[in-house]
Amino acid sequence: MMQVHRGWLFSAVLALTGVAHGAGDPEKGKLIVTAGDGSGAPCIACHGLDGAGNDLAGIPRLAGMDAGYLVKQMRDYRSGARKSAVMSPNVDNLNDGQIADVAAYYATLDTAPTSLPSGAPGALALGEALATKGDWDHYIVPCETCHGPGNVGVGSDFPKLAGQHPTYIKQQLKAWKTGTRNNDPNHLMLAIVGRLTETQIEAVAAWLARQDPKGGK
Amino acid sequence: MRPFSTVFWVAVILGSGVLHAAEVPVEHPPFKKDQYVHHAPTVDDLMKDQEIKPQLKKVILKGRDIFMNTQQYRGKYVFSRLSCKNCHLGEGRLNWSGPIWPAATTLPDYRGKNGHVNSLEERIAGCFSFSLNGKPPEYGSDIMLALSAYHQWLALKAPVYETHIGGRGYSSLGKDIPKDIHYVQGEKVYQAQCAICHGATGQGKSVEGKVVFPPLWGDDSYNWGAGMARVYTAASFIKNNMPLGKPGALSDRDAWAVALYVNSQERPQDPRYTGDVKETREKYFNFHQYTMYGTERDGVLLGQHDNTGAKPFLKPDALRPRTFDE
Secondary structure (H helix, E strand, O other): OHHHHHHHHHHHHHHHHOOOOOOOOHHHHHHHHHHOOOOOOOOHHHHOOOOOOEOOOOEOOOOOOOHHHHHHHHHHHHHOOOOOOOHHHHHOOOOHHHHHHHHHHHHHOOOOOOOOOOOOHHHHHHHHHHHHOOEHHHOEOOOHHHHOHHHOOEOOOEOOOOOOOHHHHHHHHHHHHHOOOOOOHHHHHHHHHOOOOHHHHHHHHHHHHOOOOOOOO | OOHHHHHHHHHHHHHOOOOOOOOOOOOOOOOOOOOEOOOOOOHHHHHHOOOOOHHHHHHHHHHHHHHHOHHHHEOOOEOOOOOHHHOOOHHHOOOOOOOOOHHHHHOOEEEOOOOEEEOHHHHHHHHHHHHOOOOOOOOOOHHHHHHHHHHHHHOOOOOOOOOOEOOOOOOOOOOOOOOOOOHHHHHHHHHHHHHHHHOOOOOOEEEOOEEEEOOOOOOOOOOOOOHHHOHHHHHHHHHHHOOOOOOOOOOHHHHHHHHHHHOOOOOOOOOOOOOOHHHHHHHOHHHHOOOOOOOEEOOEEOOOOOOOOOOOOOOOOOOOOOOOOO
16 A cells, blocks of 8 residues: 555656656557547557558658657647647547557557658758758758757657658648747747758658668668 | 548648748847958868869868767867867858857967967867867877868968958857856756756767767866856857857847856866966966856865866876977
8 A cells, every 4th residue: 555655656746747758658558559548549540550650641650759759749739739630639638647658659669661752862962961961051950960860869859850751741840830830849940940941841851751760871 | 530531630731831930030240340251161062162182172071070070089089078060060160159260261370378379280289178178189190180171171262361250259248247147047047948958967968879969067078278168158159059040049148147057067177277276267367267267156166176077187298388489
């Protein structure tokens, strides 16, 4: 009894301080991902059991994403800080613990990328230049400056971009540009996206999608 | 809800995007009338340049590689976890971020910091000794030549000995800390604006051993003798470059406060340390009048220690006086 009480107290403290990020149970998460929580669609309906997502439908790959990042995004959908007519009704009944479990499940997956789009060589060269060198004359900082070497992501604030579906990357960059997404910490992403042209967005999305999610060459 | 309806909703959301987010401005101080404003060449320019021999291009690119990833020499020439590019953003080309090309057009010249006429290599050795908390590569070495070539190429078409340069160095906020700037305010700014990248305790962030966000204090950062340890240098750097992608976003007061906060933390010893911090502060007061070295913070004397970080010595041999009296 004493231990249960302590455990509960510990969880409560974690939840209050927000340290619960990534502390979920992947096994419990798998149940929610598969069967849903009784309201909305189960995650697998769009994201798949393997977290591969779907490029044509613009559904992001979740496999191997940082758990803390996924937790924040789901919480933001729930609170409305990140807007999606699809995601909000599907996560709005998940509690913090369930969110952490779902995040933990997808974070542990090791799924090979399913879409390796063929990009025009010129576009890929432009995308690579933007991601690795940036365009400082227009104050476009290279992606990897914040998203890390190989754009594999840095902690819970700077998500993995390597191997993400190009359609989704494009959608998100355009969402920042149009103001429909603005849940980035300190608006660090907004600052850069506002300076990207449509051509640059296409190019960088195409190149990032072709990179190894694990950072290999 | 089935997948096809998801596709439908995504399409609806995309189609409705007609608004535009407010763009985040890039706000830099204006250039002054009589200043030379340089536009340093890019790597693309280098590759297209028919006047530069391929052999030289290779050396310039080698210099750029060392500049961008100085950590490749960690444990040999660099004992911090910093690279040149961390203080000189935008490949060392960027105005208001200590662009490096003026070192190639204004040196040799007298430097107050060490009280003699310095060459370009000697200036680079200064960065290795203080900012990188390291040991400079040998004068005349391949590394020094490559770095020198990179500096000089970036200066392409800039006038030699022109010293009225727009966006040079880091002193746009002046040198004297305004009177009502406080450490506690700096701590608040730091936690709100900087900690997301540089960590709550200034340790920076790495991925699989590779530094992504540089450490700002502690054993892995610049030492007490680095230009960035001056509060005004850091304040101007922060004002004009941080948070990354948002130059000018912080008020002058916030930039000063957070610079004071960062530079009131411990860091590796000044290589010029005499064994007594107050004596060292006095001896190099032309420099340390602008740092917190040898001053007290919460009853502790900053810089009174023998900690040289990961560097297994205090002073590199390259730091030596020069006279032309004989």
